[in-house]
Amino acid sequence: MLRLLYALLCLSSFLGICAERATISGFGNIGVVHSNSDTYRFRTDISRDNDNFEDSLDFSAISSLGIQADISLFQDFDLVTQLIYRGQKKSTLDNALSLAFLRYKPAPDWELRIGRTQLDLYLLTEYRDIGFAYPWAKIPTEVYAILPYRNLDGADFTYFKTHNDLDYRIKLFNGQSSSNIALDSENVELKIEDVMGVSFELSQFDWTLSLKHTQARTKNNISTMTGIIGGLQQIPDVIWPDKAAFINDFSLVNKKAYFSSAGLKYNLGPLTFLTELAHLESESSVVSAVNSGYVSTTYNFDKGQLFYTFAIAESKPSKFNDAVGIQRSLPNQVEEIILAVNESFRVFSPNQQTHSLGVRYDLKDNIALKLQIDHTKIDPQGGALWSYQGMNTLAPKESFSTVFFSVSFTF
Numbered sequence: 001m002l003r004l005l006y007a008l009l010c011l012s013s014f015l016g017i018c019a020e021r022a023t024i025s026g027f028g029n030i031g032v033v034h035s036n037s038d039t040y041r042f043r044t045d046i047s048r049d050n051d052n053f054e055d056s057l058d059f060s061a062i063s064s065l066g067i068q069a070d071i072s073l074f075q076d077f078d079l080v081t082q083l084i085y086r087g088q089k090k091s092t093l094d095n096a097l098s099l100a101f102l103r104y105k106p107a108p109d110w111e112l113r114i115g116r117t118q119l120d121l122y123l124l125t126e127y128r129d130i131g132f133a134y135p136w137a138k139i140p141t142e143v144y145a146i147l148p149y150r151n152l153d154g155a156d157f158t159y160f161k162t163h164n165d166l167d168y169r170i171k172l173f174n175g176q177s178s179s180n181i182a183l184d185s186e187n188v189e190l191k192i193e194d195v196m197g198v199s200f201e202l203s204q205f206d207w208t209l210s211l212k213h214t215q216a217r218t219k220n221n222i223s224t225m226t227g228i229i230g231g232l233q234q235i236p237d238v239i240w241p242d243k244a245a246f247i248n249d250f251s252l253v254n255k256k257a258y259f260s261s262a263g264l265k266y267n268l269g270p271l272t273f274l275t276e277l278a279h280l281e282s283e284s285s286v287v288s289a290v291n292s293g294y295v296s297t298t299y300n301f302d303k304g305q306l307f308y309t310f311a312i313a314e315s316k317p318s319k320f321n322d323a324v325g326i327q328r329s330l331p332n333q334v335e336e337i338i339l340a341v342n343e344s345f346r347v348f349s350p351n352q353q354t355h356s357l358g359v360r361y362d363l364k365d366n367i368a369l370k371l372q373i374d375h376t377k378i379d380p381q382g383g384a385l386w387s388y389q390g391m392n393t394l395a396p397k398e399s400f401s402t403v404f405f406s407v408s409f410t411f
Helices: 002-016 223-232 243-250 323-329 331-344
Strands: 021-035 064-072 077-085 097-107 110-118 151-163 166-182 187-203 207-218 255-268 271-282 290-301 304-315 352-364 367-378 398-410
Touching: 097 151, 223 243, 223 331
Parallel strands: none
Antiparallel strands: 021 064, 021 398, 064 077, 077 097, 097 110, 110 151, 151 166, 166 187, 187 207, 207 255, 255 271, 271 290, 290 304, 304 352, 352 367, 367 398
């Protein structure tokens, strides 16, 4: 699939010369983050490692720059490519290439896209990286940070319909994706395959309702888990009869994962209400069942917006129930393995609540200033969405504030 994406890029460069119409556009965000926590550091999702623990100001966490090319090829065909820099420490074509798809739209009511598209998990999927498109300085991480996957290498089919002033949109998609998971000591890759999903949206002039469901199969264990499983396999069966069953449940290889979300946007005079609920679960015991959501109210006035948001993420991580009995039998050999197992159980296990207040002011039609203050309460061992130096099993309970300031723009 990656070869196809590269081929599409080469094709866009070649055909751009003779295209009937080519449009170049872009967007960006220049932002700074300050937190009064000495323990946790902000990150937009769990793929971002943040080692900025010494400096009080972080200029990379919410800063980004994107450029998009829309090229009309022939009748009913166009090609879209998009590159985004999000502060990657090591930039490659693969991690910067956000979109690269060929679109076939022979009629107003349906289209087919092949290549790299957005992975349609959320209400704000289409513009989650375009800060100018929403009032906040950053989207609610309680919902958007637990899954690091943004793109789908594959195909999707969308059907549009208008009936009795209602607009319907149904999308089916299939493909694969890959992303890194940022752990304390390293950044590891986790691939998902057989991604299948459906997205349904219903809208009128003042409101939009979205319902989405996706399932995928995790292809590999992250590297740290491979070593843990190797250590667990050395424990004699006579000491741990349930070893094989535990390892099977613990492994991520060929395990299905499911993600569902529901979103609603409603405009009522000067007020805009926005809410999303999401649920994540997996056949692997490493991925906790996570319930998350947010509600946001925005007051629109002249060139500005005032907003309040409440967001929450809750999970119940698995426990190594056999650990005590095994340690009694082999205390010197398995203590580190047991600690590593419990660490793994908390990689995908956030437990936190956030209240946000903020303001946006549009300097121009394409430039907006944003200021946002978050107050976050993290439960013990519940800071999976944040960067934390040390063992997750020892991560403390903490309440703290984070300030975000940004300039969002389009061109």
